[in-house]
Amino acid sequence: MDRFLTELGLFAPAVVFNLYFAIASIPLGFILAVCLALGKASDNVLINRLSRGYIYAFRGSPLFIQFFMIYSLALSFNVGVWKPMGISWWVLHPLFIGPLVLTLNTGAYTAEIFYGALRAVPRGEIEAARAYGMSRSQQFRQVIWPNLIRLAWPAYTNEVVFLFHATAIVYFALPVIGQQKDLMITAKELFERDYNAFLHFSVAALYFLAVSLVVFFLFGLVYRRLMRHMPAGPRMRYAPSWWR
Amino acid sequence: MKKLILTAAALLALGSATQAQETVRIATEGAYAPWNFLNDAGAPAGYEIDLGNAICEKAGLTCEFVINDWDSIIPNLLAGNYDLIMAGMSITDERRETIDFSQNYFPPDPSLFVAAAGAGVDPQALEGKRVGVQGGTIQAAYAEANLAGANTIVAFTTADQAMADLAAGNLDTILADGAYLEPVVAASSGALEFVGEDVLIGDGVGAGIRKDETELKTKFDDALTALKADGTVDKLIAQWFEGRGPYFAE
Amino acid sequence: MSDNIAFWLSYLTNGKHLTWYASFQFTIFAAVFGGTLAVVFGLIGATFKNSRFLPLRVIGSIYSSIVRGVPDVLFFLFFPLAFEQGVEWLVASQVCSPEMLAAQSAAWPPCKEANWLLGTPEYLVLASVSLGLVYGAFATNVIHGALRSVPKGQLEAARAYGMSASQVLWRVHIRQMWVYALPGLSNVWMLIIKATSLLSLLQIADIVLWADRLGAPNFLPAVGLVHDDWRWRYYLVLFVFYILVTWLSEKGFDAIMKRAGRGILSEAR
Numbered sequence: 001m002d003r004f005l006t007e008l009g010l011f012a013p014a015v016v017f018n019l020y021f022a023i024a025s026i027p028l029g030f031i032l033a034v035c036l037a038l039g040k041a042s043d044n045v046l047i048n049r050l051s052r053g054y055i056y057a058f059r060g061s062p063l064f065i066q067f068f069m070i071y072s073l074a075l076s077f078n079v080g081v082w083k084p085m086g087i088s089w090w091v092l093h094p095l096f097i098g099p100l101v102l103t104l105n106t107g108a109y110t111a112e113i114f115y116g117a118l119r120a121v122p123r124g125e126i127e128a129a130r131a132y133g134m135s136r137s138q139q140f141r142q143v144i145w146p147n148l149i150r151l152a153w154p155a156y157t158n159e160v161v162f163l164f165h166a167t168a169i170v171y172f173a174l175p176v177i178g179q180q181k182d183l184m185i186t187a188k189e190l191f192e193r194d195y196n197a198f199l200h201f202s203v204a205a206l207y208f209l210a211v212s213l214v215v216f217f218l219f220g221l222v223y224r225r226l227m228r229h230m231p232a233g234p235r236m237r238y239a240p241s242w243w244r
Numbered sequence: 245m246k247k248l249i250l251t252a253a254a255l256l257a258l259g260s261a262t263q264a265q266e267t268v269r270i271a272t273e274g275a276y277a278p279w280n281f282l283n284d285a286g287a288p289a290g291y292e293i294d295l296g297n298a299i300c301e302k303a304g305l306t307c308e309f310v311i312n313d314w315d316s317i318i319p320n321l322l323a324g325n326y327d328l329i330m331a332g333m334s335i336t337d338e339r340r341e342t343i344d345f346s347q348n349y350f351p352p353d354p355s356l357f358v359a360a361a362g363a364g365v366d367p368q369a370l371e372g373k374r375v376g377v378q379g380g381t382i383q384a385a386y387a388e389a390n391l392a393g394a395n396t397i398v399a400f401t402t403a404d405q406a407m408a409d410l411a412a413g414n415l416d417t418i419l420a421d422g423a424y425l426e427p428v429v430a431a432s433s434g435a436l437e438f439v440g441e442d443v444l445i446g447d448g449v450g451a452g453i454r455k456d457e458t459e460l461k462t463k464f465d466d467a468l469t470a471l472k473a474d475g476t477v478d479k480l481i482a483q484w485f486e487g488r489g490p491y492f493a494e
Numbered sequence: 495m496s497d498n499i500a501f502w503l504s505y506l507t508n509g510k511h512l513t514w515y516a517s518f519q520f521t522i523f524a525a526v527f528g529g530t531l532a533v534v535f536g537l538i539g540a541t542f543k544n545s546r547f548l549p550l551r552v553i554g555s556i557y558s559s560i561v562r563g564v565p566d567v568l569f570f571l572f573f574p575l576a577f578e579q580g581v582e583w584l585v586a587s588q589v590c591s592p593e594m595l596a597a598q599s600a601a602w603p604p605c606k607e608a609n610w611l612l613g614t615p616e617y618l619v620l621a622s623v624s625l626g627l628v629y630g631a632f633a634t635n636v637i638h639g640a641l642r643s644v645p646k647g648q649l650e651a652a653r654a655y656g657m658s659a660s661q662v663l664w665r666v667h668i669r670q671m672w673v674y675a676l677p678g679l680s681n682v683w684m685l686i687i688k689a690t691s692l693l694s695l696l697q698i699a700d701i702v703l704w705a706d707r708l709g710a711p712n713f714l715p716a717v718g719l720v721h722d723d724w725r726w727r728y729y730l731v732l733f734v735f736y737i738l739v740t741w742l743s744e745k746g747f748d749a750i751m752k753r754a755g756r757g758i759l760s761e762a763r
Binding site (some may be wrong): 057066 | 560563564566568569571572575576579602678685688689690691692695702705706709723725726730733737741
């Protein structure tokens with residue numbers, strides 16, 4: 001028991017990195033996703049094609065490869081671009097490139113969710129808004145968006161949990177700077193020291209599980225608030241969804 | 245039913261165990277030229293592969309090289325996935341706590357700092373620099389203990405990845421084995437240079453081996469002693485490290 | 495010009511590259527075997543979850559929720575290690591004599607004779623099994639939902655024909671279930687494909703490892719062609735490869751769904 005508690009303590013600094021990666025990429029990924037979803041629904045052929053292609057490519061390839069590819073790509077621009085701009089030390093830092101790749105990745109998945117929700121917005125409501133003489137931006141802000149976010153929220157919650165789990169592979173693909181180690185690297189290093197897989201990996205798993213539950217809980221609260229106008233609205237269950 | 249599963253498991257393990265007695269499996273990283281690398285044919289090659297084969301021939305063993313990532317190379321030795329490590333691994337007291345080593349097959353050799361030519365890096369007064377190392381090496385431990393306060397230590401999975409970052413200007417300097425760096429610096433035609441003084445860490449490079457494998461260790465050591473005595477080891481060092489040494493013969 | 499082409503042709507077909515191309519077999523094997531196992535585990539899990547016997551139901555639910563709460567890569571690393579130690583422990587309980595136990599100085603395995611050697615084939619099978627276990631949990635949920643989507647009338651009709659419970663299950667329920675499960679299973683398959691990129695973490699010399707080794711800068715003529723850091727090009731190839739596989743799988747699943755959906759009301763699709 002004592003051993004278990006020390007172990008929990010050892011992992012506490014590590015979970016901060018996973019949380020950082022997730023928290024840094026969630027808002028950015030959200031914004032990117034909204035743009036991509038609107039792009040995919042756009043009538044402009046070029047924007048439409050580009051958004052579709054981007055979403056398809058980033059959903060169709062492994063995050064692990066995306067990490068390797070984008071890091072080495074960024075590295076090859078170092079001498080020509082980042083160095084002269086003086087941002088080299090930051091651009092190639094795992095704390096920057098990690099959230100960057102996660103954002104690009106989750107942006108694509110979230111965009112697909114939002115696009116699906118966008119298509120599910122009741123046509124009648126949009127027509128009514130138009131009949132009221134709302135402008136296009138008014139229509140979006142006051143009718144489409146509130147509908148969209150309510151429709152998409154359960155799936156989006158699920159995507160955030162997937163994203164948090166995806167932070168586990170950041171340091172398998174990127175260099176480790178000093179003592180900045182996340183849950184997986186910590187577990188792996190401890191395991192390499194005493195070869196006790198059961199203890200170290202279970203504790204890391206526990207942290208992931210705990211944060212996942214917190215995410216489900218917090219996002220559930222938000223969902224209840226989003227749905228507060230509904231009579232006995234559908235409560236979101238803490239059961240995770242299985243789609244990505 | 246339980247008995248059946250147990251027997252099946254036992255057969256499975258025994259099958260691979262008997263197989264193991266026939267061939268000695270040697271793990272190497274395959275990304276640390278000229279010590280060990282994957283040649284154009286996709287097979288392991290380099291100083292340690294030639295030496296390992298020579299030792300096995302001398303000792304009458306059948307050997308096979310397997311590729312394993314550097315950072316899990318000791319745990320997988322302990323797990324019994326192979327019997328020896330020949331991967332440019334320096335003999336240190338810390339590693340001796342978990343595994344045994346053969347006698348060294350490469351004499352103690354200083355580690356060196358390398359930097360882009362003319363970058364003006366001074367290892368005597370390193371401050372605010374980005375120092376690249378391969379994670380889990382003696383140099384990583386040294387940098388962590390002596391340089392971490394004032395500098396950023398960046399740990400890579402392979403030494404080649406660190407070199408790529410140095411070449412692309414993402415690192416100010418790399419601390420690595422002199423025998424790994426020297427051919428690279430020589431081949432860089434002036435783009436890279438050694439800076440500062442040598443750092444002497446480790447007791448030379450030896451083969452890692454499980455503590456319970458005394459029989460294999462004796463066989464390996466005896467063959468290595470014989471090869472050192474007849475000059476084969478020095479010849480291989482001269483061949484792979486381009487006449488640089490260091491040699492065992494005075 | 496033709497010299498150039500000849501040079502690149504011979505470079506891209508040297509042994510190192512050929513090994514890289516050959517290593518695609520590991521990825522494909524892991525995806526196919528892992529995918530098959532995921533469906534098997536999914537069927538077992540869903541049967542458990544649907545069971546009338548409470549403990550089985552609990553096991554089914556715990557299996558699917560625990561696996562879903564943990565990153566796939568964690569399970570992927572943990573399971574082969576745990577399985578290896580488990581087998582060695584089992585073997586040790588059978589073959590280790592007290593003398594052998596006493597002779598053992600290392601921490602693990604209990605005696606030398608109980609050691610289980612893991613090479614690439616063993617790792618590959620273990621990796622596929624852990625892929626199967628992780629995504630089997632996903633498939634459990636998909637199949638569980640699909641079993642519930644089969645119209646009750648169909649089952650009642652089958653029962654009215656005098657079919658036994660197992661006949662109803664195998665001849666009607668599970669056969670009809672596939673139509674409802676296919677979209678979900680196709681999603682699980684896409685996840686499995688992407689997870690196969692993690693094989694190199696289990697010491698399998700897979701496409702990712704070779705891409706790194708081939709692309710890493712080389713400074714020494716004795717080692718091979720001297721070149722700069724070419725890694726991103728090799729990773730780009732893998733990036734495109736995975737997108738192509740996804741595209742092909744999509745086409746394949748579309749065709750299967752069309753076929754499976756024949757004679758079923760369109761609401762199923």
